[in-house]
Amino acid sequence: MAKNVSEQLLDILIHLGVKQVYGVTGDALNFFVKAIENSEDIEWIGMKHEGNASFAAFGDSQTSGKLGVCAGTVGPGALHLINGLYNAKKERTPVIAITGQVPQRQEGTNFFQEVDLKKVFDDICDYQAIIKTPEQAPMVIQRAIKIALANNAVCRIELPANVAEMTAENQEFIHPIKKYTSSLVPSEEVVAEAASILNKSKKIGILAGDGCRESRTAVLGLSKKLKAPITHTLRASDIFDHDTENVVGLTGLIGNPSGYNAVMQCDVLLMLGTDFPYIEFLPHKTKTIQVDIRQENIGNRTAVDLGIWSDISSFLKILLPKIETKKDADFLNKLRDNFQKWKANMAQQASASRDNEPLHPQIFADQINRYAANDAIFTVETGTSAIWAAHHISFHSQRRVIGSFNHGSMAVGFPAAIGAQFSNPGKEVWCLSGDGAFNMAMQDFITAVKYKLPIKVLIFNNSELGFVKLEMEKAGLSPSLKALEEVNMNFADYAKLCGGDGIRVEHAGDIEKAIIQAKNSKKPFIIDAVVSSGALSLPPHIGFKEVFGFGTSKIKEAVQIVSGDKSQWENLKKELESYFN
Template sequence: MAQRTGAIMTDQLKNWGVEHIYGLPGDSINELIDDIRTSESLDFIQVRHEETASLAASSEAKLTGKLGVCLSIAGPGGVHMLNGLYDAKGDHAPVLAIVGQVSSTAVGTDAFQEINLERMFDDVAVFNKRAQSSEQLPDLLNQAIREAYAQKGVSVLIVPDNLFAEKQKDGASLTTSTYFRPNIFPAQEDMNAARELIEKAEKPVILAGKGTFGAQEELLSFAEKAGAPIILSLLAKGLIPDNHPYCLGHHGQIGTKPAYHAVKETDLLILIGTQFPYSDFFPEGVDGIQIDNKPENIGKYYPVTVGLAGDAKSTLSALTSTMTQTEDTSYLEKYQEKMNEWRISLQKEKREEKTPIQAPQVMYQVEKLLEPGAIVSADVGNVTVWASRFLPFIDQKFLISGQLATMGIGLPGALAAQIVHPDKQVLAICGDGGFSMMMHDFVTAVKYQLPIKVIVLNNEAIGMIQYEQQQMGHLNYQTDLGPVNFAGFAENCGGEGYRIESFDEMETKMKQAFLSDKPAIIDVCIEDMAPLPGHIDYTSAVNYTQYIIKNFFETGSMDLPDMKKAVKRLF
């Protein structure tokens, strides 16, 4: 029986486990849109901007490990999707982008909205093909999805819209809608070498990334036997509870002081399921072990001594079973004590009761309302530090743009999370800069009755850039943002809005918002302050002092108390 090619493809997507597609209808995908409309197995999630579609698809893939799918028209729609696709590429999320193109008879004629899509997507995609005929499409679709899964990346399938409408026999595909995952395991000699390094180490440290999800029990058993504290990459927040005795928090610019010093003092760095790229935060001249299921990643960012090419779960289990129990745990205990001191200092900071409100106080209110299993989608900027440092997780999940670090990810991530997990509590925590980039799609939450809660830390500034300028010794320039009442915007969209301007009203209004079953924006006016890193290097300190001096001579201000406050915060 002959079927439209678009209908065959919607059935294929369902066979691959795809339940919905994010996108916007338009003139170069309308044939496929009609097939989706009549499909009983595939939902179309209409967003207001294609960047939201690709960011949501990327977020869903990160959250579930399954394929995220987005759809756009040719020309401007494809261009809009690029940012979300680069986010998926950077964080190794399997995403399929189906992109329309002008009619196959018009390709190459500079037709209306025609651009060279193959060239544009070449850098972002692991698979990037334009269909030449409808007969190719079922096999190309299978190939695209397999490549996205196999390489944990972006597949782009470009289709002239008329091809979707052409009919062909159902079942004519030469390939199957299946991906078989490989199971690789390290060579025995490498396992032996790793065990020897671990057993002779006196100060081992583990840096675990998102590749360790699914191997939490094995990770903790390994850490206990090795006597090694665990430091997490940002993408691995929630891997183990933040209050776990082996956890030293995050590493890098957003990290904790104990994590920084533990890594600098270690005599063995053990990297597990991470591609932490910040070489300034690694030790020098120290032995290293790296576990990764992609051999090409081993040694990519750190000159490891031993590489274990294998899955984290099976590799850790096998390695732990051959190790002898570490008797000297003095290094672990030293940093457990330092981490407890760090946690106490954070508790003091976020439990302060004062106006103007500071971001750590907001995180404390969120912490009290956070449900087990909740999903938190954090935006990029100062808000990343506030959420990762001051919002402790027990079993919650964290969404963020890691390698690309694109502002605007908070809201699309929350939309995807609530669609995938309708019964879970879903929050977006955004700065006013990041939220204003994608705020138009709050109406998508209203349309689909997604009860997400969006906390906007409103300091009327691009805070992270402001701090970066100061850290470089420059005066601030064009980092101020105009005042926006995001609570009023939420109400105009048909959702609920809560404006919080003083500490005294924060707890009550926050509870009201969280009790609501409607999408809501909680607009919190906060003091403009930068979250200082766990460790401040000498150059940053000198440059920041230069900023203070320049600001004094530029403004002529004699407000010495503020200057003293700034210096005190830095040192």
């Protein structure tokens, strides 16, 4: 029996090694979903919301290294995919979005659910395969997949309802698709210039990003020869973890002082594989060398004295023999000492002896760090949960951490964990989420139960949007407590209602056993961690702007308190209690 276009599309995905398609079906996708039902090689993962489906495809691809696939039907169903796809785009993750479209004879007539998806997805996709005929289908489908893999990008395949069931054509055009790799090698002259600058300099700082993922050993070797401290980006936390020699931590709003100072106090800054976006945390008068495989990144955030277009491995292979081993390690040693002191302070903040209630969120992150497997995968929400993870979890050994580190979207953590668990069935997957973010994605906890995914979810339940509050105070505003408030259910009870398991933790003595219980659970498990909304995390450097902003905010809060605003008084009390305990 001849195959239809939907079956042909599915065959191409199967031969590529795709195992799951995440989505919500609908009329235009029905032939495609039926094809999946008849296959033993791929599974349709029915999500409760398409937005969660696209985040799941991102999590799958990020942790497997393979193509992620999500799907939504015509109009509204396709539109729901957008936020997760933007996240995949910004995290440079290869994802294919399969969307339906109204029957071609109805296009352009303002038909029911009709949306001009080409216009909508133009800013997201590197390529859109809009199938107009069965003859064209195999060529544009394969082109979309090849571009997604080659560019680590998002591409879309549009399947009109009438084309989906048509007999497939041009089977002879279908061929094996691979993700090809090659090296981008810089010239000897430009590397020699970099070596000359580095050899003549005394205090060198390395700012390393995700582009160093395949070059960790070489970067560490360079650091040792140069006696250069390594500051890393959040995405690179699982490359240059807290326990690695010469690593001094993060910079940026959620960074630490030694990471910040390594970048800001060096004589030469060497940026390797990063487009670190926060220009206020970069020096702008320091001699800077930037190496990146994407030429457009060079000089994008700060003035660069020497730009080198190369992958990091090829650059370091040529550079390392040209580097003279330095003897003076004062700059490095001072920063390493400061980093050790900072880590000791973090350990003190996370001590279970700090048992005032509501609990300190740091304690939960520290206990997860203690008990999570060495190859655990962590999905981290945007917000204060990212702070506690970055400060209190060392992503050592084979651990991975993913999130919305460039797009900055809420509600990435739990659905990304679904995708990560599907693509890594034998590994522990931990999701660290704020209550606000989990409330956005919680409907798909039922999906995790349905597919028996043993995801461990820690919800920092402080009944407010904590990071937004921090941003308000930084801007000099008194917090808008009503807008920030989250009215929550008992999340542990919700987990059990859905068929999973969970525990609500309100006392410090119960934290450790809750973490162990979650680790050993064979069901999706929620730890409902009732924590203080007053827990503070200050940036690694407080400038006049920040002092003025926070100071102005506190003055405004004080005025409101004097005027009888009880909610602001309770907010200030929580902050004081959390800080002094």
